[in-house]
Amino acid sequence: MDIIQLNSFKPTNEHTIVPRRIQFKQELKQELESLKRIFLIIGNKASTTEFNLNDLPSSGGRMDLICRFIAQTLFISHGIRRNSASIAILKGEPDPPKAVFAHGGKVRYMAPDERNIAGLLRKAVKYGGKEWKEVSPGIFSAKKGLNEVLEEISDFYMVYLREDGEDISHTLSISPKDKLAFILGDHVGVEKEDENLILRYAEKIVSVSPLSLQADQCVVLIHNFLDRLEFEEFEEKDKLKRI
Amino acid sequence: MDIIQLNSFKPTNEHTIVPRRIQFKQELKQELESLKRIFLIIGNKASTTEFNLNDLPSSGGRMDLICRFIAQTLFISHGIRRNSASIAILKGEPDPPKAVFAHGGKVRYMAPDERNIAGLLRKAVKYGGKEWKEVSPGIFSAKKGLNEVLEEISDFYMVYLREDGEDISHTLSISPKDKLAFILGDHVGVEKEDENLILRYAEKIVSVSPLSLQADQCVVLIHNFLDRLEFEEFEEKDKLKRI
Numbered sequence: 001m002d003i004i005q006l007n008s009f010k011p012t013n014e015h016t017i018v019p020r021r022i023q024f025k026q027e028l029k030q031e032l033e034s035l036k037r038i039f040l041i042i043g044n045k046a047s048t049t050e051f052n053l054n055d056l057p058s059s060g061g062r063m064d065l066i067c068r069f070i071a072q073t074l075f076i077s078h079g080i081r082r083n084s085a086s087i088a089i090l091k092g093e094p095d096p097p098k099a100v101f102a103h104g105g106k107v108r109y110m111a112p113d114e115r116n117i118a119g120l121l122r123k124a125v126k127y128g129g130k131e132w133k134e135v136s137p138g139i140f141s142a143k144k145g146l147n148e149v150l151e152e153i154s155d156f157y158m159v160y161l162r163e164d165g166e167d168i169s170h171t172l173s174i175s176p177k178d179k180l181a182f183i184l185g186d187h188v189g190v191e192k193e194d195e196n197l198i199l200r201y202a203e204k205i206v207s208v209s210p211l212s213l214q215a216d217q218c219v220v221l222i223h224n225f226l227d228r229l230e231f232e233e234f235e236e237k238d239k240l241k242r243i
Numbered sequence: 244m245d246i247i248q249l250n251s252f253k254p255t256n257e258h259t260i261v262p263r264r265i266q267f268k269q270e271l272k273q274e275l276e277s278l279k280r281i282f283l284i285i286g287n288k289a290s291t292t293e294f295n296l297n298d299l300p301s302s303g304g305r306m307d308l309i310c311r312f313i314a315q316t317l318f319i320s321h322g323i324r325r326n327s328a329s330i331a332i333l334k335g336e337p338d339p340p341k342a343v344f345a346h347g348g349k350v351r352y353m354a355p356d357e358r359n360i361a362g363l364l365r366k367a368v369k370y371g372g373k374e375w376k377e378v379s380p381g382i383f384s385a386k387k388g389l390n391e392v393l394e395e396i397s398d399f400y401m402v403y404l405r406e407d408g409e410d411i412s413h414t415l416s417i418s419p420k421d422k423l424a425f426i427l428g429d430h431v432g433v434e435k436e437d438e439n440l441i442l443r444y445a446e447k448i449v450s451v452s453p454l455s456l457q458a459d460q461c462v463v464l465i466h467n468f469l470d471r472l473e474f475e476e477f478e479e480k481d482k483l484k485r486i
Binding site: 065075111214 | 356460
C-alpha cells in the first residue's frame with residue numbers, strides 16, 4: 001500500500017518490490033517536472049541540527065538569511081509561485097552537508113515570516129537519511145551536498161549569480177520559457193571548491209545590480225526580470241489574437 | 244546644556260529657552276536633510292503596544308511584514324543604505340496611530356533579521372509622546388498619523404505605489420538626483436481615506452511588476468531601478484572624464 005501512495009511510482013510489474021531508496025529518488029524527479037524556476041543557495045554556516053528559533057542568525061548559522069531566501073523564491077502578495085522552488089545546501093555544523101528542497105506548488109502551512117519557515121527547516125534538518133524524504137508537505141530533505149544536488153537538477157538551464165557577471169537585463173539567453181536554475185551564495189559567498197563545481201554546470205554568469213546585494217534581494221530581481229518577460233510575451237500574444 | 248546637544252538647534256540668542264516639543268520637530272527636519280530615499284508603509288493592523296516577539300504575524304498585527312519592509316529599505320550585502328529611511332505608520336490596536344522612523348545613516352545595532360528589527364520596533368511603540376523622540380540610535384517614534392507625517396516629508400517628491408500605476412521602468416520623471424519618498428500599503432492595501440490623503444501629496448502613481456507583490460519586494464525593485472540609474476550616470480560621467 002505504501003508504494004501506491006507514492007504518485008511518482010509507475011510499476012511495470014505489479015509484484016516488483018521497489019526499494020525505498022529508489023522511491024524517493026523518483027519522487028524528486030517528478031517534483032522537478034512541474035517547476036520552471038529553481039533558486040539554490042549555499043548556506044556556508046547554516047545549521048545541520050535543530051537550532052534555536054529565537055536566535056536564527058547565531059544558533060542557526062544565518063538561518064534567517066536562508067528563511068528570507070525561501071520566502072522570496074515562493075511568495076508574492078496573497079499567493080505562492082507554484083512553479084518555483086528553493087534548494088538550500090546547509091554546510092554548517094554538526095553534520096554537513098544537508099539539502100532542503102521547498103516546492104512552491106506543494107508546500108502547505110507556510111507563511112512568509114522567518115520564524116514560520118525556520119520551524120519547517122528545523123524539522124527538515126532533523127532528518128539525516130541519504131535519500132530525499134518529504135518531511136512536511138512540499139518540503140524535502142536529504143543528506144546530500146552541492147555536487148549531488150546539481151547533478152539532480154542538471155536538466156535545468158543553470159545560471160550562476162556573481163557580482164562580476166553579465167547584467168541580467170542585457171542577457172538575451174535567459175528565457176522564461178526554459179526551465180531555469182539560479183545558484184547563489186550566502187553572506188560568506190561561494191567557496192572556491194563549490195564554485196568550481198557550479199562552473200561545470202552553469203551556462204551563464206549574471207549579476208543583477210551595480211551594488212552587492214543580499215541573496216533574497218537577488219531573487220526578487222530575478223523573478224521580476226522573468227515576470228516582465230513573460231508578461232510581454234503574453235501581451236504580444238494577446239495583440240496577435242486581436243489582429 | 245540639553246539644548247547644545249541637539250545639533251539641529253541653531254540659537255539666535257544664547258539665552259532663548261526652546262520648549263522640548265520644538266526641539267524634536269527640528270531634530271527630525273535635520274534627519275531628513277541627509278536622506279535621498281524614504282519608504283513609507285501603512286501597517287493597517289500593526290500593533291501600537293508591546294507585542295510578542297515570538298508571534299509577529301498575529302500578536303504584532305503583521306509586524307513581520309513591517310520588519311521585512313524596514314530591512315529591505317536599509318540593508319544591502321554587508322552594508323546599510325545611509326541615505327535611505329523607512330517610516331511605518333502603525334494603525335493597529337490599542338493606541339493608533341503611531342509612527343516609527345528608521346534612518347539608515349543613524350541606526351546602530353540593527354541586523355536584517357525580523358526578530359532584531361521587531362525588538363527595536365517593540366521599544367519604539369512603547370513611547371506615546373506627541374513629538375518625535377529618538378528611542379534608540381536612528382529610530383524615532385511619535386504618536387502621529389499619516390496626515391502629519393506626509394506633511395513633514397512634503398519636501399520630497401512623492402510617489403505612490405499602486406498596481407494600476409505607470410510602469411516604473413517607463414517613467415522618466417523619477418530621478419535618483421531628487422529626494423524621493425515612496426508610499427506603500429501592507430497586505431490589506433491602502434484604505435480609501437488614506438489614499439485620498441496620499442493623492443494630495445503624490446506627484447506620481449507607479450507600479451513595479453505585472454504581478455501583485457509584497458511591500459518589501461516592491462522596495463527591492465525600486466532601489467534597483469534607482470541604483471541602475473545612478474550607476475549609469477556615474478558611468479557617463481566617467482566616460483566624459485576620459486575623453
